[in-house]
Amino acid sequence: MSRIARVIVRELRRLPHFPVLWALLGPIPLAAGLLLTGVFQAEVARRLPIGILDFDATQTARLAARWVGAARTVNIVARVQDLGEAQALLVQRKVYAVLVVPRHFERDLLHGRSPRVTLLYNEQYLTAGNLISADVARAVNAGSGVVAFELQRSRGVTQAAAEAAAEPVRVDSRLLFNPAINYARGVGLVLVVGLIQIVLGLSTIYVVGRELRDSTAGEWLAAAGGSPTVAWIGKLAPYLIYDLVLMLGLVGGYMAWFHIPVRGSLGLLALGAVAFSLASRTIGVLLTVWLANLRKALGVGSVFFGTAVAFSGVTFPLIAMSTFAKVWSGCVPLTRFMLLLRDQVMVGAPLRISAAPILVLAATALVAGLVALPRMGRVLRDSRLWGQE
Amino acid sequence: MKALARCFRQTLRRMFREQETLVLLFGASVLYALFYPTPYMRQVLRDLPIVVVDRDHTALSRQLTRWLDASEAARVTSRITDLNAAQDSVRAGVAGAVLLIPQDFERHVLRREPAYVEAYADASYFLVYSTALRAINGVVGTLSTGIAVRRLEASGFTEKAALERTRPVTFVSWPLFNPLAGYGTFVVPAVFILILQQTLLIGIGALRVAERREDQSGREPLWAILGGKLGATALIYVGHALFMFGVVFSLYGFPMRASWLDVFIFLVPYFAAVTLLGLAVAELFDRPESSTVALAAMSLPALFMSGLSFPAEVQAGWVRLLAVVLPSTFGIQGFLQLAEMGARLDQTLRPWAALWAQVVVYWTLAWLVLRYRGRALYSRQLSVVRPNEGVPGPKTI
Numbered sequence: 001m002s003r004i005a006r007v008i009v010r011e012l013r014r015l016p017h018f019p020v021l022w023a024l025l026g027p028i029p030l031a032a033g034l035l036l037t038g039v040f041q042a043e044v045a046r047r048l049p050i051g052i053l054d055f056d057a058t059q060t061a062r063l064a065a066r067w068v069g070a071a072r073t074v075n076i077v078a079r080v081q082d083l084g085e086a087q088a089l090l091v092q093r094k095v096y097a098v099l100v101v102p103r104h105f106e107r108d109l110l111h112g113r114s115p116r117v118t119l120l121y122n123e124q125y126l127t128a129g130n131l132i133s134a135d136v137a138r139a140v141n142a143g144s145g146v147v148a149f150e151l152q153r154s155r156g157v158t159q160a161a162a163e164a165a166a167e168p169v170r171v172d173s174r175l176l177f178n179p180a181i182n183y184a185r186g187v188g189l190v191l192v193v194g195l196i197q198i199v200l201g202l203s204t205i206y207v208v209g210r211e212l213r214d215s216t217a218g219e220w221l222a223a224a225g226g227s228p229t230v231a232w233i234g235k236l237a238p239y240l241i242y243d244l245v246l247m248l249g250l251v252g253g254y255m256a257w258f259h260i261p262v263r264g265s266l267g268l269l270a271l272g273a274v275a276f277s278l279a280s281r282t283i284g285v286l287l288t289v290w291l292a293n294l295r296k297a298l299g300v301g302s303v304f305f306g307t308a309v310a311f312s313g314v315t316f317p318l319i320a321m322s323t324f325a326k327v328w329s330g331c332v333p334l335t336r337f338m339l340l341l342r343d344q345v346m347v348g349a350p351l352r353i354s355a356a357p358i359l360v361l362a363a364t365a366l367v368a369g370l371v372a373l374p375r376m377g378r379v380l381r382d383s384r385l386w387g388q389e
Numbered sequence: 390m391k392a393l394a395r396c397f398r399q400t401l402r403r404m405f406r407e408q409e410t411l412v413l414l415f416g417a418s419v420l421y422a423l424f425y426p427t428p429y430m431r432q433v434l435r436d437l438p439i440v441v442v443d444r445d446h447t448a449l450s451r452q453l454t455r456w457l458d459a460s461e462a463a464r465v466t467s468r469i470t471d472l473n474a475a476q477d478s479v480r481a482g483v484a485g486a487v488l489l490i491p492q493d494f495e496r497h498v499l500r501r502e503p504a505y506v507e508a509y510a511d512a513s514y515f516l517v518y519s520t521a522l523r524a525i526n527g528v529v530g531t532l533s534t535g536i537a538v539r540r541l542e543a544s545g546f547t548e549k550a551a552l553e554r555t556r557p558v559t560f561v562s563w564p565l566f567n568p569l570a571g572y573g574t575f576v577v578p579a580v581f582i583l584i585l586q587q588t589l590l591i592g593i594g595a596l597r598v599a600e601r602r603e604d605q606s607g608r609e610p611l612w613a614i615l616g617g618k619l620g621a622t623a624l625i626y627v628g629h630a631l632f633m634f635g636v637v638f639s640l641y642g643f644p645m646r647a648s649w650l651d652v653f654i655f656l657v658p659y660f661a662a663v664t665l666l667g668l669a670v671a672e673l674f675d676r677p678e679s680s681t682v683a684l685a686a687m688s689l690p691a692l693f694m695s696g697l698s699f700p701a702e703v704q705a706g707w708v709r710l711l712a713v714v715l716p717s718t719f720g721i722q723g724f725l726q727l728a729e730m731g732a733r734l735d736q737t738l739r740p741w742a743a744l745w746a747q748v749v750v751y752w753t754l755a756w757l758v759l760r761y762r763g764r765a766l767y768s769r770q771l772s773v774v775r776p777n778e779g780v781p782g783p784k785t786i
Contacts, residue, residue, distance in 0.1 A: 024683065024686070029686065039705065046681070091731065118563055165540065195686055306685050315515075320427050389408075
């Protein structure tokens with residue numbers, strides 16, 4: 001049996017003795033992935049509850065309510081009598097918004113006095129608030145446009161001229177790459193990959209850190225015939241294969257479940273996945289060998305990997321971040337891998353655009369590896385670094 | 390009562406003595422609280438790069454471009470005529486959107502024909518497309534209304550009458566609780582509540598592992614052991630809450646609209662439910678660091694199960710059922726109501742009552758688990774004394 005095979009076999013034989021590692025590699029990502037699938041099962045936010053406060057209570061006011069009720073994002077679930085009641089429903093989050101139709105709405109509309117319809121919406125729940133306010137604005141403005149158009153028509157102008165007079169300049173807007181504002185694509189994907197990065201990082205720290213803490217690093221090196229290079233390759237090789245299986249299973253399964261097509265190249269994605277796995281694992285190794293303490297490394301690792309989604313630039317764009325956050329996010333493998341996923345899954349970008357994130361991931365692995373290198377040999381030999389609680 | 394005080398002191402002593410629990414229960418929350426908000430310090434997206442494809446080259450198209458450039462949310466990075474090149478820069482992520490002003494744009498306006506501009510926004514980032522479209526719609530809407538008003542003025546209406554005729558209904562949208570739509574204000578308070586839960590669960594896990602090794606708790610009544618632990622964690626975590634929602638919130642400028650008394654009344658069952666849940670699940674862990682490994686990955690689903698980032702109303706029914714198990718679901722909901730939305734304490738009755746229900750359930754669970762442990766321990770001590778070995782009981786990880 002070659003030396004590398006001996007290290008690999010030793011690693012596989014060790015696995016059953018670490019139940020928490022098993023849990024981290026199997027059931028935990030599976031359960032978390034399933035939960036995220038359930039969270040985003042609707043894919044788009046529709047029929048969110050809103051209330052209506054109608055001070056006018058006329059036929060026309062009900063028409064305005066119908067304009068809004070037709071908007072797909074909302075569902076009118078409550079009719080309230082006064083602002084106090086509206087406020088109570090809003091702060092108890094029974095509704096995300098309340099549409100206020102003013103007194104004399106019908107009279108003012110008929111007299112051309114432009115009555116004001118107000119939408120009070122909950123922007124603390126920013127996702128729901130933004131979707132609702134944009135959709136209701138569209139609905140009311142469309143309704144208002146119809147009225148303006150009818151007013152012009154009643155003066156005897158042609159249809160085209162009436163249209164132009166009601167709204168001289170219009171915006172024809174198109175949403176690129178994710179036209180339906182699908183949250184399973186836009187947000188869910190980064191959570192699945194962020195989850196995978198936590199598994200990769202923490203499991204690396206655990207398998208290396210346990211060798212140091214249990215003072216078994218000597219055995220490990222002996223299995224490798226005394227060669228640190230063989231020891232490290234044999235240690236990490238099974239996990240790199242596991243990573244690819246995990247990514248294929250979890251990311252692939254998630255994308256298949258939500259019917260997310262790949263517009264770009266599967267080859268680039270595979271290459272990126274290898275680089276992502278290498279970068280995440282190398283950072284895990286770097287933390288473990290320098291801290292030489294399982295618990296400290298897990299603590300630092302859970303801060304680094306656990307907050308990565310916030311820094312990835314998917315939910316909050318990089319260009320809006322502070323300089324510190326930008327620099328930090330540059331060190332997080334997830335940031336580059338998400339860029340690659342966006343380019344290859346949603347956009348279908350050419351190689352010259354996607355080469356950069358893959359190269360940066362490879363460079364991250366290389367730099368982290370170089371920084372870790374001086375200690376990677378030492379932790380295998382220096383028994384003073386072992387056994388730290 | 391004396392037993393309770395003894396257990397309380399004993400728990401605190403042990404928390405300080407074990408380095409592991411000291412770091413988890415004291416250090417981790419502080420570190421996370423200072424570090425986590427850093428991406429969101431600027432709160433909103435400003436000066437989003439937009440490419441204008443101007444095929445009209447008239448005074449009006451230039452005016453529209455200037456207005457867009459002057460808007461707070463956007464900045465025009467280049468004016469070109471090639472739509473493909475412009476879309477490429479969106480594909481490459483260099484620009485957030487393209488505004489296309491077609492040929493004969495001004496001519497259509499002057500001839501009173503319908504005129505269109507086209508906007509292409511990058512919807513692979515939600516904050517990018519929404520910011521871009523808000524900026525473009527705002528500027529075009531202003532231009533459009535101005536043109537309509539001037540036309541009506543030309544046919545003899547006063548400005549006011551003209552405005553009213555152009556917009557038969559005025560629509561005003563009024564953002565509540567987070568008027569600037571700050572992303573940090575949206576996400577950080579909820580994450581802080583989650584951080585309190587996660588560090589407490591992990592810390593309790595580590596604490597129990599340390600306690601089981603020395604196993605001397607069998608002498609005290611179980612209610613006192615549980616009570617002492619609840620008191621100790623409540624004391625420490627009220628301190629964390631003060632630090633997070635007092636110091637860190639004012640440091641980063643997040644609003645805090647509740648009185649401290651209300652916050653504490655609300656958070657007491659939250660900390661109690663988390664502590665008891667932690668005691669119940671701690672039996673799964675055989676080593677102090679196991680809780681970190683097992684629970685770190687669950688933070689992401691827990692945050693999204695709270696319904697903050699994607700509305701709870703549209704999540705799967707079985708996810709909503711599971712969400713009921715987590716204190717964070719109700720903790721986040723109620724805390725946001727109190728501290729961010731300015732609710733009165735009685736308006737948070739539902740999440741508060743749910744947390745108390747969790748306290749009852751998890752108290753029972755923790756009590757059963759500890760009693761089982763104690764018995765197993767007792768019978769073992771009768772048979773053989775091997776102090777340095779693990780304690781029999783449910784299979785641990």
